[in-house]
Amino acid sequence: MKKHNLTKSVSIIFMLLAMMFSCQTIEDDGGSTEDNTASYKVEHYQQNIENDEFTLKVDTESKKGEINSETKAEAKTYDGFTAKTVTQEKITADGKTVVKIEYTRNVVTLTFDTDGGSEVESINGKYGATFTITAPTKSGYKLNSWEPELPTTFPAKDTKYTAKWTKATIAEEINALTEGTHTINVTGEISSSTISDIKSALNRLSSDIYVNLDLSKTTGLTSISDRAFSGYSSLTSVIIPDSVTSIGDEAFYNCSSLTSVTIPDSVTSIGDKAFYNCSSLTSVTIPDSVTSIGDRAFFGCSSLTSVTIPDSVTSIGSSAFSNNIKTLVIGNGLTSIDNLPITDALESITIGNGITEI
Secondary structure (H helix, E strand, O other), rough: HHHHHHHHHHHHHHHHHHHHHOOOOOOOOOOOOOOOOEEEEEEEEEOOOOOOOOOOEEEEEEEEEEEOOOOOOOOOOOOEEEEOOOOEOOOOOOHHHEEEEEEEEOOOEEEOOOOOOOOOOOOEOOOOEEOOOOOEOOOOOOEEEOOOOOOEEOOOEEEEEEEEEEEEOOOHHHHHHEEEEEEEEEEEOOHHHHHHHHHHHHHHHOOOOEEEEEEEEEEEEOOOOOOOOOOOOOEEEOOOOOOOEEOOOOOOOOOOOOEEOOOOOOOOOOOOOOOOOOOOOOOOOOOOOOOEEEOEOOOOOOOEEEEEEOOOOOOEEOOOOOOOOOEEEOOOOOOEEOOOOOOOOOOOOEEOOOOOEO
């Protein structure tokens, strides 16, 4: 009786041990299991901005698969990137299998619609790379914004940007100028304060920016005041509007880059030293409305070699012109040539009927 019970007890113990071992999972050092699976990793690398290498790891996934079978890695979706072909790996029992998926940065094209402004050429670059463009200009306007908003790095996809403009003040238009020679067309009613604003803007320009100033389509301005543009080497030409009746003393004094001046037939007087030392001046119109030319009005204009004095002029100040005049036409209004440049440089002279004494 006792022997039977002992045998039965031993049988039960072995049965329990067998059940315990059948339910237990035993892992080895390599990560494999009794169900023949092992862990592996999927690493995602994006292409660098500065070169073509893929060292920027952005994500890591842990997966499991059957040992000796192929991994089942899948590419993700990242804005601005295109996944390269995924190469699956064989899953090893040691759990050290790694699949690397690489993502190439998209090369993006940006185009620009300047809406009548100066051209901005299209540019290409990697997604995320920085870029700069030269801002367009548009006569009479200032660049307000781009639509959509212009980023500082290449976006994820090709994009077209449209310039948005607002009407600029004359000063703002001049301030926006870049290297080179530009024509500023002023329209509408202006005053001496407008001229003052233009003068201040010219004063801020760098030495490689030049301005042709066209005031012909303006109204309201009655005079170019004393020293209005004095000393501004950035000014290359001026068209004075026909509302102006006088050009003040030293109005364009020492404007060394000024090459031409158009004076309308509304002007009756040109002040002392009005164009003194404008050494680049080669062309000036003196209309029939002018009656007086002040002292040294065009003295120092070494490039001005031809002058026609209209019949309307009855008074010319001392040394009004430089001594390098080659061709001189004197109108009928003058009675004396005492103050005119009669020198060895003179090659041709036409004397009007009013001259009574030489």
